[in-house]
Amino acid sequence: MAEMKADDWWTRYADPSHLCRRAVPSGRQIRSLSWPFAICRKLRNRTTYAAHPVCAAxxxxxxxxxxxxxxxxxxxQVSPLLRDGLRALRDHPLVGDVRGVGLIAAVETVADKAAETAFDPKxxxxxxLQNAVLKRQVILRGLRGNALAVCPPLIVRPPEIQELIAAVRGALDEVAAELQADGHWMPN
Known part of the structure; x- marks a missing residue:
C-alpha cells in the first residue's frame, strides 16, 4: 500500500471551506474533524484533550x-457495495435521494417524489426509520427530519453490508405502512 497520510482523508472527503482540523477523542476512537475557521477560533485551547500525549499516541x-x-x-473495495445497495433503494416510494461518499451515506425520505415534498418534521x-432498523438488529441514526444516516465501521464486510441494506429496505417498508395506516402518506 502506498504511504497513508492523515491528509489523504481530507483531500478525498473534506469540504475545502473547512480550514481548521482538531483531533476529537471519544471513548472508542480518535477522529479528526474539520471545522470552519470561525468556530476554531472559539474552540481554541478549550478541551481537556488538547495536545494530550496519550491521545496523540x-x-x-x-x-x-x-x-x-x-x-x-x-x-x-467495500464502499461501492454500500453505495450501489443504497442507490437501489431509490425505487422505494419513500426514498427521495441517496447520497454519500465512501462509507458515509444518507437515505432521505420524501412525502411526494414528484414534487420532492418533505414530510412534516413532527x-x-x-x-x-431508526427504530425500525434497530428492530432488525442494525444500528443507524435517524437524522432530524426525514433522513437516515448510514455509517458502518471501516472494517465492515460485504455480508454485513447486504444485511444493512436489507434492514433499511425492511424499515422503509414498515415506516411506509405505518404512515399510510395513520393517514399521513399515500404512495404516488
Missing part, C-alpha cells in the same frame, strides 16, 4: 494499524 497507533491492515484499500420519519 492512540491516534498514531490507530493510523499505523490502518496502514498495516490497508484499511483505505478495504474501504475502497412526524419524525428519521426517528421512525
Amino acid at each position: 492512540v491516534a498514531l497507533k490507530t493510523l499505523k494499524i490502518y496502514e498495516e491492515t490497508d484499511i483505505l484499500g478495504h474501504v475502497a 412526524l419524525g420519519v428519521g426517528a421512525r
Whole structure:
C-alpha cells in the first residue's frame, strides 16, 4: 500500500471551506474533524484533550494499524457495495435521494417524489426509520427530519453490508405502512 497520510482523508472527503482540523477523542476512537475557521477560533485551547500525549499516541497507533491492515484499500473495495445497495433503494416510494461518499451515506425520505415534498418534521420519519432498523438488529441514526444516516465501521464486510441494506429496505417498508395506516402518506 502506498504511504497513508492523515491528509489523504481530507483531500478525498473534506469540504475545502473547512480550514481548521482538531483531533476529537471519544471513548472508542480518535477522529479528526474539520471545522470552519470561525468556530476554531472559539474552540481554541478549550478541551481537556488538547495536545494530550496519550491521545496523540492512540491516534498514531490507530493510523499505523490502518496502514498495516490497508484499511483505505478495504474501504475502497467495500464502499461501492454500500453505495450501489443504497442507490437501489431509490425505487422505494419513500426514498427521495441517496447520497454519500465512501462509507458515509444518507437515505432521505420524501412525502411526494414528484414534487420532492418533505414530510412534516413532527412526524419524525428519521426517528421512525431508526427504530425500525434497530428492530432488525442494525444500528443507524435517524437524522432530524426525514433522513437516515448510514455509517458502518471501516472494517465492515460485504455480508454485513447486504444485511444493512436489507434492514433499511425492511424499515422503509414498515415506516411506509405505518404512515399510510395513520393517514399521513399515500404512495404516488
